[in-house]
Amino acid sequence: MRIDPVSLRLFVAVMEEGTIAAAAEREHLAPAAVSRRLSELESAVGTALFQRSNKGVQATAAAHALLGLARGVLHGLSDITEQMAGFGAGLRGHVRLSANISAITQFLPEDLRTFLGRAPQVQVHLQERISTQVARAVADSTADIGILNAGDYGQALQQIPYRxxxxxxxxxxxxxxxxxxxxxxxxxxxxxxxxxxxxxxxxxxxxxxxxxxxxxxxxxxxxxxxxxxxxxxxxxxxxxxxxxxxxxxxxxxxxxxxxxxxxxxxxxRLVLAVRSLEALSPAARMLVEHLRAVEDVAAG
The missing domain is CATH 3.40.190.10 (Periplasmic binding protein-like II)
Structure with a gap:
């Protein structure tokens, strides 16, 4: 049995919402349909993802391991759709940016203004988090790029000087x-x-x-x-x-x-954090290069 994107999306929804009922409401489906998809996904991966009881479902260790992988796959599929659709009209795409308050209040307003002036068809979704959460978001594929204080956060991330x-x-x-x-x-x-x-x-x-x-x-x-x-x-x-x-x-x-x-x-030191420069979408790589150039100008 193959793993399909719909089942992965519903799996991620259950993990994020905490219950099948809440995930079903979010995805506008019947709870029974979501539960059936989860069972099919468990058969496809060959292991239990949830422990079921009359109190609901509880994620297993395998489910937590699958969560980051599932998010990465879904984001990759979304990138394929957006990038292919954008070839006829220039660069399109969206970039998920997670940054700490220091970067947001001091540098990002002007840096994003100049970037979006050059790439108006790119959407940047910015979320403020503390540095440890920024590192986790990038590692878990819930953010493409992070801006945080330089340091060791226990994650295998590339850190690039920013400001x-x-x-x-x-x-x-x-x-x-x-x-x-x-x-x-x-x-x-x-x-x-x-x-x-x-x-x-x-x-x-x-x-x-x-x-x-x-x-x-x-x-x-x-x-x-x-x-x-x-x-x-x-x-x-x-x-x-x-x-x-x-x-x-x-x-x-x-x-x-x-x-x-x-x-x-x-x-x-504030740094840009990514999982891999090579794995970024063209829009995300373009933003990283813009922010690196801004850092070089500031340093000069």
Whole structure:
């Protein structure tokens, strides 16, 4: 028995939705039809993908192994359709881009504007994630290209230089640190800090920096965005650390100042992550080359 794309699509839907009923509703099919397709797929691959009970279905280890493969196959088939359809009218396609907040707030708006000006028939689907999730999305084939902080994420990914960002300390105007340039992190640690949410690269970086000094990190609150961080600092609820380019967006509207941070780790490298350059669609390769060229210009 052959494995067909419809069965793979329904399998992925069940894995993502968690139940056959929810997957059936998403795909506009009867639950019995979805269940039958899953049984046929299990026969085709020769192993059980779900454990069934009166409480529903539970994915097996084989199902989790198949999920990434199925997504890759479905995406490849979608690429074939789109690329063949686009030959008559120039390059077409869509690119799934996953990026962290630093890249999105500092660099991507202008970089994507210039790219789409050159390739207006390419659709770029952008999703914000933290760096660890970006790496996982690329490895699992749910994103074609990732932009994240350079590092080892336990995934076999190609990392290509993109940009460098610089961390600064954001303080209220008139704060004791507002006229100190540059600051050491030990000075920052003497004050209450407004940080980003747990799991973010910047949150981890602050914890590591504090551990190196042997001083406690006095996180007064944690937020999920740079604008929320700057608003809390503006309200006098603490000081924060964020990329210079991101802070620049909020300085004119708020009563805050950005102060240089004199630590080796205040300079961070952002990279492009892909599973394989050779395996990318023409549209995705075109975007990678554009972003690489932008990096070369910025570095020059």
């Amino acid at each position: 460098t960002d610089e961390l600064v300390v954001v303080v209220p105007r008139g704060h004791a640190l507002s006229r100190r340039r540059p600051l050491r992190f030990t000075e920052v640690l003497a004050h209450d800090i407004v940080g980003l949410h747990q799991g973010s690269a910047l949150n981890d970086l602050l914890h590591r920096g504090a551990a190196e000094t042997g001083l406690p990190l006095k996180l007064r609150m944690q937020v999920t965005s740079y604008d929320a961080l700057c608003l809390m600092v503006d309200a006098g609820l603490g000081i924060g650390v964020l990329p210079r380019g991101s802070a620049r967006l909020y300085l004119p509207a708020l009563k805050i100042r950005a102060v240089d941070l004199a630590e080796p780790w205040s300079l961070r």
